Amino acid sequence: MLPLAAAALALSACERMSEVGQPPPMTPVAFSDEHMAMMQPGLPIEMQPVLGPETLTAASLWTGERGSLLGDRRAMTRGDILTVVIEIDDSASFNNASGRSRSGSQDLAIDEFFALPQFIDNNGGPNMSPAVGLSSSSAFxxxxxxxxxEQLTLRVAATVTEVLPNGVLQIQGRQEVRVNNEIRELLVDGYVRPADITRQNEITYDKIAAARISYGGRGMISDVQRPRWAAEATELMLPF
Known part of the structure; x- marks a missing residue:
């Protein structure tokens, strides 16, 4: 087990050595989940028959199509894009205090027992009254x-990667920003109902089921803030 762990740490160190003097690479967009969702749309949706003559529908200025002025432009099919609004402002404070105390005392005296107490007392032995004494106390x-x-305010564009049989949309979004030698990345994943998407094609994070939101970074600053891999390995292997 130890040689395998050492080999894994060595490979990890070699991978990071290739980034020395270079900015951290960004994740390629090609062949990502979002890219595949846009390139391979889902199954076609059965269209409802249009009421009225087709010529009147085609010539109308007020149609219900997505490209019209009154059309519904919210994300609803695989490959569509919507905006996820993340505004987290949470605070919590808990104070707990508890106290416990206990004390007890017991005495056992033997005054008459076949004249044994008198015999012991007359010979200068130990006193038999009391013969046994117990006391205890505890405090806690x-x-x-x-x-x-926690406070976080972000906006990220997400892609519909799948439409579930019940109509729920699975979304996934990834945003990377590189400033100098540091990459800040935001990941969003979860399930949303089409009815929760606003007319502005936006949805808030609290309406995303099984939401997975990750905001972090990687690069030179993040590396300095993390302990070295040898220190991590030492902490992992030491039993005390």
Missing amino acids: AGDGSVTRT
């Missing part, structure tokens, strides 16, 4: 507090 006190504050 605990105090704990948790304070958490």
